Amino acid sequence: MKTVPKSQATTGDQAADSAALSSAANQEAFNKRIQTLPSGERYLYKLLTMIDSGDLTVINPDGESFQFGCPGTSTPLYLQIHNPKTYDRIFAFGVLGFCEAYMDGWWDEKNNNLVELTGLLHRSNIYITVRDRFAVGLFLKVAKQRLRNIPTRIENSRKNVQHHYDLGNDFYQLFLDPTMGYSCGYQRDQTDSIAQMQHQKYELICRKLALQPGETLVDIGCGWGGMLIYAAEQYGISGTGITLSGEQAKLAQQRINERGLGDRLKIQIIDYREIQGQYDKFVSIGMFEHVGEANFGTFMQKAADLLKPNGIGVLHTIATQTNERNGAWVDKYIFPGGCLPKLHELTDELWKAKLAVAHCDNLKTHYAETLRHWADNFVANWDKIQALDPMYDDRFFRMWYLYLQSSEASFRDGNLHIYQLLFYKGKQWPLTVPMDFTFD
Structure with a gap:
Protein backbone atom coordinates (compact mmCIF):
# COMPACT_ATOMS: atom_id res chain seq x y z
CA MET A 1 0.00 0.00 0.00
CA LYS A 2 1.30 3.42 -0.93
CA THR A 3 1.57 5.75 2.06
CA VAL A 4 1.35 9.49 2.04
CA PRO A 5 4.26 11.25 3.69
CA LYS A 6 3.25 12.94 6.92
CA SER A 7 4.33 16.34 5.69
CA GLN A 8 2.06 16.02 2.62
CA ALA A 9 -0.85 14.79 4.69
CA THR A 10 -0.50 17.69 7.04
CA THR A 11 -0.39 20.09 4.11
CA GLY A 12 -3.57 18.50 2.68
CA ASP A 13 -5.38 18.77 6.00
CA GLN A 14 -4.36 22.38 6.34
CA ALA A 15 -5.61 23.14 2.83
CA ALA A 16 -8.95 21.49 3.56
CA ASP A 17 -9.28 23.35 6.84
CA SER A 18 -8.40 26.60 5.10
CA ALA A 19 -11.00 25.98 2.36
CA ALA A 20 -13.65 25.16 4.97
CA LEU A 21 -12.85 28.30 6.96
CA SER A 22 -12.91 30.36 3.76
CA SER A 23 -16.26 28.86 2.76
CA ALA A 24 -17.72 29.46 6.20
CA ALA A 25 -16.41 33.02 6.20
CA ASN A 26 -17.88 33.66 2.75
CA GLN A 27 -21.23 32.23 3.84
CA GLU A 28 -21.26 34.38 6.96
CA ALA A 29 -20.38 37.46 4.93
CA PHE A 30 -23.12 36.58 2.41
CA ASN A 31 -25.71 36.14 5.17
CA LYS A 32 -24.77 39.45 6.75
CA ARG A 33 -24.86 41.25 3.39
CA ILE A 34 -28.31 40.03 2.33
CA GLN A 35 -29.76 41.04 5.70
CA THR A 36 -28.98 44.66 4.76
CA LEU A 37 -30.73 44.44 1.38
CA PRO A 38 -34.32 45.53 0.61
CA SER A 39 -36.91 42.81 1.26
CA GLY A 40 -37.63 42.09 -2.41
CA GLU A 41 -33.97 41.56 -3.27
CA ARG A 42 -33.46 39.50 -0.12
CA TYR A 43 -36.43 37.31 -1.08
CA LEU A 44 -34.96 36.52 -4.51
CA TYR A 45 -31.55 35.59 -3.13
CA LYS A 46 -33.04 33.32 -0.49
CA LEU A 47 -34.93 31.53 -3.25
CA LEU A 48 -31.74 31.13 -5.26
CA THR A 49 -29.97 29.45 -2.34
CA MET A 50 -32.13 26.42 -3.28
CA ILE A 51 -29.79 25.86 -6.24
CA ASP A 52 -27.67 22.83 -5.38
CA SER A 53 -26.23 22.30 -8.86
CA GLY A 54 -25.55 24.76 -11.63
CA ASP A 55 -23.61 27.99 -11.75
CA LEU A 56 -25.54 31.26 -11.44
CA THR A 57 -24.22 34.75 -10.78
CA VAL A 58 -26.67 37.56 -10.08
CA ILE A 59 -25.45 41.09 -10.76
CA ASN A 60 -27.62 43.73 -9.13
CA PRO A 61 -28.15 47.29 -10.46
CA ASP A 62 -25.23 48.52 -8.33
CA GLY A 63 -22.87 46.06 -10.01
CA GLU A 64 -22.61 43.84 -6.93
CA SER A 65 -22.33 40.10 -7.68
CA PHE A 66 -23.88 37.18 -5.78
CA GLN A 67 -22.90 33.59 -6.55
CA PHE A 68 -25.28 30.61 -6.32
CA GLY A 69 -24.90 26.90 -6.97
CA CYS A 70 -21.57 25.26 -7.70
CA PRO A 71 -19.24 27.50 -9.75
CA GLY A 72 -17.46 25.70 -12.59
CA THR A 73 -19.74 22.65 -12.59
CA SER A 74 -21.88 23.67 -15.57
CA THR A 75 -22.47 26.43 -18.11
CA PRO A 76 -22.13 29.70 -16.19
CA LEU A 77 -25.27 31.83 -16.18
CA TYR A 78 -25.41 35.54 -15.44
CA LEU A 79 -28.66 37.16 -14.33
CA GLN A 80 -28.20 40.90 -14.77
CA ILE A 81 -30.78 43.00 -12.94
CA HIS A 82 -31.04 46.43 -14.59
CA ASN A 83 -34.00 47.84 -12.69
CA PRO A 84 -34.25 47.49 -8.87
CA LYS A 85 -38.06 47.32 -9.20
CA THR A 86 -37.56 43.78 -10.55
CA TYR A 87 -37.23 42.39 -7.02
CA ASP A 88 -40.54 43.75 -5.76
CA ARG A 89 -42.26 42.67 -8.95
CA ILE A 90 -41.10 39.09 -8.36
CA PHE A 91 -42.06 39.25 -4.68
CA ALA A 92 -45.58 40.52 -5.50
CA PHE A 93 -46.41 38.53 -8.64
CA GLY A 94 -43.99 35.57 -8.73
CA VAL A 95 -43.35 34.06 -12.16
CA LEU A 96 -45.76 36.52 -13.78
CA GLY A 97 -43.76 39.44 -12.37
CA PHE A 98 -40.44 37.85 -13.35
CA CYS A 99 -41.59 37.39 -16.95
CA GLU A 100 -43.16 40.84 -17.23
CA ALA A 101 -39.95 42.36 -15.92
CA TYR A 102 -38.05 40.61 -18.71
CA MET A 103 -40.52 41.91 -21.31
CA ASP A 104 -39.90 45.43 -20.01
CA GLY A 105 -36.12 45.02 -20.22
CA TRP A 106 -35.58 45.06 -16.45
CA TRP A 107 -33.31 42.00 -16.50
CA ASP A 108 -31.35 39.85 -18.92
CA GLU A 109 -29.28 36.71 -19.00
CA LYS A 110 -25.88 37.95 -20.18
CA ASN A 111 -25.71 35.43 -23.06
CA ASN A 112 -29.47 35.34 -23.75
CA ASN A 113 -29.51 31.73 -22.57
CA LEU A 114 -33.04 31.72 -21.21
CA VAL A 115 -33.40 27.97 -21.80
CA GLU A 116 -30.66 27.13 -19.30
CA LEU A 117 -31.73 29.84 -16.86
CA THR A 118 -35.34 28.69 -16.84
CA GLY A 119 -34.23 25.06 -16.76
CA LEU A 120 -32.10 25.78 -13.68
CA LEU A 121 -35.15 27.28 -11.93
CA HIS A 122 -37.13 24.14 -12.79
CA ARG A 123 -34.41 21.71 -11.66
CA SER A 124 -33.96 23.56 -8.37
CA ASN A 125 -37.74 23.57 -7.71
CA ILE A 126 -37.65 27.36 -7.47
CA TYR A 127 -40.37 27.71 -10.10
CA ILE A 128 -42.76 25.50 -8.13
CA THR A 129 -41.90 27.25 -4.85
CA VAL A 130 -42.71 30.67 -6.29
CA ARG A 131 -45.83 29.38 -8.04
CA ASP A 132 -47.22 27.83 -4.86
CA ARG A 133 -46.50 30.89 -2.71
CA PHE A 134 -49.77 32.61 -1.86
CA ALA A 135 -49.83 36.29 -2.82
CA VAL A 136 -53.09 38.21 -2.61
CA GLY A 137 -52.10 40.57 -5.41
CA LEU A 138 -51.28 37.73 -7.77
CA PHE A 139 -54.39 35.74 -6.83
CA LEU A 140 -56.73 38.66 -7.56
CA LYS A 141 -54.95 39.57 -10.77
CA VAL A 142 -54.97 36.02 -12.14
CA ALA A 143 -58.53 35.21 -11.01
CA LYS A 144 -60.00 38.22 -12.82
CA GLN A 145 -57.97 37.49 -15.95
CA ARG A 146 -58.99 33.82 -16.12
CA LEU A 147 -62.65 34.54 -15.58
CA ARG A 148 -62.56 36.68 -18.71
CA ASN A 149 -60.91 33.93 -20.74
CA ILE A 150 -62.70 30.78 -19.58
CA PRO A 151 -63.54 28.81 -22.78
Missing part, protein backbone atom coordinates in the same frame (compact mmCIF):
# COMPACT_ATOMS: atom_id res chain seq x y z
CA THR A 152 -66.90 27.39 -21.67
CA ARG A 153 -68.67 29.71 -24.11
CA ILE A 154 -67.89 29.47 -27.83
CA GLU A 155 -67.43 33.26 -28.00
CA ASN A 156 -64.63 33.06 -25.46
CA SER A 157 -62.99 30.15 -27.27
CA ARG A 158 -63.02 32.14 -30.49
CA LYS A 159 -61.53 35.20 -28.78
CA ASN A 160 -58.79 33.13 -27.10
CA VAL A 161 -57.78 31.40 -30.33
CA GLN A 162 -57.74 34.61 -32.32
CA HIS A 163 -55.51 36.29 -29.70
CA HIS A 164 -52.68 33.92 -30.60
CA TYR A 165 -53.31 32.46 -34.05
CA ASP A 166 -54.48 35.61 -35.82
CA LEU A 167 -51.18 37.45 -35.31
CA GLY A 168 -50.71 37.07 -39.04
CA ASN A 169 -49.77 34.30 -41.46
CA ASP A 170 -46.70 36.25 -42.58
CA PHE A 171 -45.45 36.22 -38.99
CA TYR A 172 -45.77 32.47 -38.54
CA GLN A 173 -44.29 31.72 -41.97
CA LEU A 174 -41.04 33.35 -40.84
CA PHE A 175 -40.28 30.82 -38.11
CA LEU A 176 -42.33 27.68 -38.82
CA ASP A 177 -41.52 25.06 -41.47
CA PRO A 178 -43.04 25.17 -44.98
CA THR A 179 -45.97 22.95 -43.88
CA MET A 180 -46.76 25.54 -41.17
CA GLY A 181 -46.76 22.81 -38.53
CA TYR A 182 -47.28 24.59 -35.20
CA SER A 183 -47.02 21.65 -32.83
CA CYS A 184 -44.44 19.11 -31.68
CA GLY A 185 -42.46 17.53 -34.50
CA TYR A 186 -40.96 14.04 -34.47
CA GLN A 187 -37.18 13.80 -34.46
CA ARG A 188 -35.53 10.66 -35.82
CA ASP A 189 -31.99 12.05 -36.01
CA GLN A 190 -30.22 14.97 -34.33
CA THR A 191 -29.56 16.50 -37.75
CA ASP A 192 -33.25 16.59 -38.71
CA SER A 193 -34.51 19.97 -39.88
CA ILE A 194 -37.77 21.35 -38.53
CA ALA A 195 -39.41 20.51 -41.90
CA GLN A 196 -38.27 16.88 -41.62
CA MET A 197 -39.55 16.70 -38.04
CA GLN A 198 -43.01 17.92 -39.04
CA HIS A 199 -43.26 15.54 -42.00
CA GLN A 200 -42.19 12.68 -39.74
CA LYS A 201 -44.87 13.69 -37.21
CA TYR A 202 -47.55 13.59 -39.92
CA GLU A 203 -46.27 10.23 -41.14
CA LEU A 204 -46.26 8.80 -37.61
CA ILE A 205 -49.88 9.84 -37.09
CA CYS A 206 -50.96 8.48 -40.47
CA ARG A 207 -49.44 5.11 -39.57
CA LYS A 208 -51.13 5.08 -36.19
CA LEU A 209 -54.46 5.82 -37.88
CA ALA A 210 -53.78 3.07 -40.44
CA LEU A 211 -55.08 5.42 -43.15
CA GLN A 212 -56.33 3.86 -46.38
CA PRO A 213 -57.15 5.46 -49.76
CA GLY A 214 -60.72 6.70 -49.91
CA GLU A 215 -61.17 7.04 -46.16
CA THR A 216 -62.45 10.23 -44.56
CA LEU A 217 -60.51 12.15 -41.91
CA VAL A 218 -61.66 14.97 -39.63
CA ASP A 219 -58.99 17.27 -38.15
CA ILE A 220 -60.12 19.25 -35.09
CA GLY A 221 -57.94 22.34 -34.78
CA CYS A 222 -56.40 21.88 -38.22
CA GLY A 223 -54.19 24.96 -38.15
CA TRP A 224 -52.85 25.75 -41.60
CA GLY A 225 -53.86 22.35 -42.96
CA GLY A 226 -50.49 20.58 -42.87
CA MET A 227 -51.81 17.27 -41.53
CA LEU A 228 -54.76 17.10 -43.95
CA ILE A 229 -52.62 17.98 -46.96
CA TYR A 230 -50.01 15.35 -46.06
CA ALA A 231 -52.64 12.66 -45.49
CA ALA A 232 -54.41 13.49 -48.75
CA GLU A 233 -51.24 13.49 -50.84
CA GLN A 234 -49.56 10.48 -49.26
CA TYR A 235 -52.55 8.30 -48.32
CA GLY A 236 -55.35 9.34 -50.67
CA ILE A 237 -57.91 10.39 -48.06
CA SER A 238 -60.53 13.14 -48.17
CA GLY A 239 -61.32 15.24 -45.15
CA THR A 240 -62.49 18.26 -43.22
CA GLY A 241 -60.51 20.56 -40.98
CA ILE A 242 -61.91 23.09 -38.53
CA THR A 243 -60.36 26.12 -36.87
CA LEU A 244 -61.59 29.26 -35.13
CA SER A 245 -58.84 31.36 -36.71
CA GLY A 246 -59.87 33.18 -39.87
CA GLU A 247 -56.21 33.77 -40.76
CA GLN A 248 -55.42 30.07 -40.54
CA ALA A 249 -58.49 29.04 -42.52
CA LYS A 250 -57.74 31.45 -45.35
CA LEU A 251 -54.17 30.25 -45.85
CA ALA A 252 -55.06 26.58 -45.32
CA GLN A 253 -57.72 26.67 -48.04
CA GLN A 254 -55.37 28.55 -50.35
CA ARG A 255 -52.66 25.90 -49.88
CA ILE A 256 -55.20 23.13 -50.46
CA ASN A 257 -56.42 24.71 -53.70
CA GLU A 258 -52.86 25.30 -54.95
CA ARG A 259 -52.22 21.55 -54.64
CA GLY A 260 -55.39 20.64 -56.52
CA LEU A 261 -56.98 19.11 -53.43
CA GLY A 262 -59.99 21.41 -53.26
CA ASP A 263 -62.39 18.63 -54.25
CA ARG A 264 -61.19 16.41 -51.38
CA LEU A 265 -60.35 18.75 -48.52
CA LYS A 266 -62.29 21.63 -46.98
CA ILE A 267 -61.72 24.00 -44.08
CA GLN A 268 -64.50 25.35 -41.87
CA ILE A 269 -64.34 28.21 -39.37
CA ILE A 270 -66.42 26.68 -36.59
CA ASP A 271 -66.05 25.47 -33.02
CA TYR A 272 -65.49 21.75 -32.44
CA ARG A 273 -68.86 21.60 -30.69
CA GLU A 274 -70.58 22.68 -33.91
CA ILE A 275 -69.20 20.23 -36.47
CA GLN A 276 -71.50 17.46 -37.69
CA GLY A 277 -71.11 14.23 -39.68
CA GLN A 278 -69.19 10.98 -39.28
CA TYR A 279 -65.72 10.02 -40.44
CA ASP A 280 -63.54 6.93 -40.66
CA LYS A 281 -60.67 8.56 -38.79
CA PHE A 282 -60.24 11.42 -36.30
CA VAL A 283 -57.20 13.55 -35.44
CA SER A 284 -56.59 16.56 -33.22
CA ILE A 285 -53.09 18.02 -32.91
CA GLY A 286 -52.27 20.69 -30.35
CA MET A 287 -55.86 21.89 -29.91
CA PHE A 288 -57.09 20.08 -26.78
CA GLU A 289 -55.10 22.51 -24.61
CA HIS A 290 -57.67 25.18 -25.50
CA VAL A 291 -60.96 23.44 -24.63
CA GLY A 292 -60.93 24.04 -20.85
CA GLU A 293 -61.25 21.56 -17.98
CA ALA A 294 -65.04 21.78 -17.94
CA ASN A 295 -65.08 20.66 -21.58
CA PHE A 296 -62.71 17.67 -21.44
CA GLY A 297 -65.66 15.27 -21.50
CA THR A 298 -67.52 17.31 -24.14
CA PHE A 299 -64.55 17.07 -26.48
CA MET A 300 -64.17 13.30 -26.06
CA GLN A 301 -67.89 12.74 -26.63
CA LYS A 302 -67.70 14.84 -29.79
CA ALA A 303 -64.79 12.66 -30.97
CA ALA A 304 -66.93 9.59 -30.37
CA ASP A 305 -69.89 11.13 -32.23
CA LEU A 306 -67.73 12.04 -35.23
CA LEU A 307 -66.28 8.55 -35.62
CA LYS A 308 -68.04 5.81 -37.51
CA PRO A 309 -68.36 2.41 -35.78
CA ASN A 310 -64.87 0.92 -35.31
CA GLY A 311 -63.35 4.27 -36.24
CA ILE A 312 -59.85 5.22 -35.08
CA GLY A 313 -58.53 8.49 -33.64
CA VAL A 314 -55.31 10.15 -32.47
CA LEU A 315 -55.23 12.91 -29.87
CA HIS A 316 -51.96 14.85 -29.71
CA THR A 317 -51.82 17.21 -26.73
CA ILE A 318 -49.56 18.84 -24.17
CA ALA A 319 -50.17 17.63 -20.62
CA THR A 320 -48.92 18.52 -17.15
CA GLN A 321 -47.80 16.58 -14.09
CA THR A 322 -48.67 19.42 -11.71
CA ASN A 323 -51.84 21.20 -10.65
CA GLU A 324 -50.91 24.21 -12.76
CA ARG A 325 -53.17 24.24 -15.80
CA ASN A 326 -51.77 27.36 -17.44
CA GLY A 327 -49.14 29.67 -15.98
CA ALA A 328 -50.30 33.18 -15.15
CA TRP A 329 -47.90 34.79 -17.63
CA VAL A 330 -48.76 32.35 -20.43
CA ASP A 331 -52.47 32.85 -19.75
CA LYS A 332 -52.16 36.61 -19.94
CA TYR A 333 -49.84 37.04 -22.91
CA ILE A 334 -49.59 33.85 -24.96
CA PHE A 335 -52.51 31.39 -24.67
CA PRO A 336 -55.46 32.96 -22.83
CA GLY A 337 -57.91 30.38 -21.55
CA GLY A 338 -55.46 27.50 -21.98
CA CYS A 339 -55.86 24.48 -19.71
CA LEU A 340 -53.40 21.59 -19.71
CA PRO A 341 -54.83 18.15 -18.91
CA LYS A 342 -53.24 15.35 -16.91
CA LEU A 343 -52.77 11.97 -18.53
CA HIS A 344 -55.27 10.18 -16.31
CA GLU A 345 -57.91 12.80 -17.14
CA LEU A 346 -57.47 12.08 -20.83
CA THR A 347 -57.83 8.33 -20.42
CA ASP A 348 -60.76 8.71 -17.98
CA GLU A 349 -62.72 10.92 -20.36
CA LEU A 350 -61.98 8.66 -23.32
CA TRP A 351 -63.31 5.72 -21.29
CA LYS A 352 -66.48 7.65 -20.39
CA ALA A 353 -67.04 8.37 -24.09
CA LYS A 354 -66.65 4.62 -24.80
CA LEU A 355 -63.39 5.15 -26.67
CA ALA A 356 -60.73 2.53 -25.93
CA VAL A 357 -57.07 3.54 -25.63
CA ALA A 358 -54.85 1.39 -27.84
CA HIS A 359 -51.46 3.10 -27.55
CA CYS A 360 -49.76 6.09 -25.91
CA ASP A 361 -46.52 7.90 -26.77
CA ASN A 362 -44.76 10.65 -24.84
CA LEU A 363 -42.85 12.97 -27.21
CA LYS A 364 -41.50 15.25 -24.46
CA THR A 365 -37.95 15.60 -25.78
CA HIS A 366 -39.21 15.95 -29.36
CA TYR A 367 -41.07 19.11 -28.39
CA ALA A 368 -37.98 20.57 -26.76
CA GLU A 369 -36.13 20.12 -30.06
CA THR A 370 -39.05 21.57 -32.02
CA LEU A 371 -39.03 24.68 -29.86
CA ARG A 372 -35.28 25.03 -30.25
CA HIS A 373 -35.70 25.18 -34.03
CA TRP A 374 -38.53 27.71 -33.77
CA ALA A 375 -36.50 29.98 -31.49
CA ASP A 376 -33.51 29.84 -33.84
CA ASN A 377 -35.72 30.76 -36.81
CA PHE A 378 -37.46 33.50 -34.84
CA VAL A 379 -34.16 35.18 -33.92
CA ALA A 380 -32.66 34.72 -37.41
CA ASN A 381 -35.71 36.32 -39.07
CA TRP A 382 -36.44 39.00 -36.50
CA ASP A 383 -35.56 41.88 -38.88
CA LYS A 384 -38.09 40.54 -41.39
CA ILE A 385 -40.73 40.04 -38.68
CA GLN A 386 -40.19 43.55 -37.35
CA ALA A 387 -40.70 44.98 -40.84
CA LEU A 388 -44.17 43.38 -41.09
CA ASP A 389 -45.97 45.63 -38.61
CA PRO A 390 -45.21 48.20 -35.88
CA MET A 391 -46.81 45.82 -33.34
CA TYR A 392 -43.69 43.64 -33.62
CA ASP A 393 -41.58 45.87 -31.40
CA ASP A 394 -38.80 45.10 -28.92
CA ARG A 395 -41.25 44.20 -26.14
CA PHE A 396 -43.02 41.75 -28.49
CA PHE A 397 -39.65 40.22 -29.37
CA ARG A 398 -38.72 39.73 -25.73
CA MET A 399 -42.16 38.26 -24.98
CA TRP A 400 -41.95 35.69 -27.78
CA TYR A 401 -38.30 34.87 -27.20
CA LEU A 402 -39.08 34.19 -23.55
CA TYR A 403 -42.12 32.11 -24.52
CA LEU A 404 -40.13 29.91 -26.92
CA GLN A 405 -37.09 29.53 -24.67
CA SER A 406 -38.99 28.93 -21.44
CA SER A 407 -41.28 26.42 -23.19
CA GLU A 408 -38.24 24.49 -24.39
CA ALA A 409 -36.92 24.45 -20.82
CA SER A 410 -40.30 23.25 -19.52
CA PHE A 411 -40.13 20.21 -21.80
CA ARG A 412 -36.45 19.53 -21.07
CA ASP A 413 -36.44 20.09 -17.30
CA GLY A 414 -39.99 20.87 -16.21
CA ASN A 415 -43.34 19.15 -15.82
CA LEU A 416 -44.66 19.47 -19.38
CA HIS A 417 -45.24 16.39 -21.52
CA ILE A 418 -46.68 15.80 -24.97
CA TYR A 419 -48.83 12.73 -25.52
CA GLN A 420 -50.17 11.01 -28.59
CA LEU A 421 -53.11 8.81 -27.62
CA LEU A 422 -54.35 6.29 -30.16
CA PHE A 423 -57.94 5.19 -29.53
CA TYR A 424 -60.82 3.43 -31.24
CA LYS A 425 -64.60 3.33 -31.10
CA GLY A 426 -66.45 0.12 -30.27
CA LYS A 427 -65.58 -3.16 -28.63
CA GLN A 428 -64.02 -4.81 -31.66
CA TRP A 429 -60.29 -4.22 -32.16
CA PRO A 430 -60.13 -2.46 -35.56
CA LEU A 431 -56.35 -2.33 -36.02
CA THR A 432 -55.15 -4.91 -38.55
CA VAL A 433 -51.62 -3.49 -38.76
CA PRO A 434 -48.90 -4.38 -36.21
CA MET A 435 -48.54 -1.92 -33.33
CA ASP A 436 -45.11 -0.95 -34.56
CA PHE A 437 -44.80 2.62 -35.81
CA THR A 438 -41.05 2.66 -36.40
CA PHE A 439 -39.80 4.00 -39.72
CA ASP A 440 -38.04 1.91 -42.35
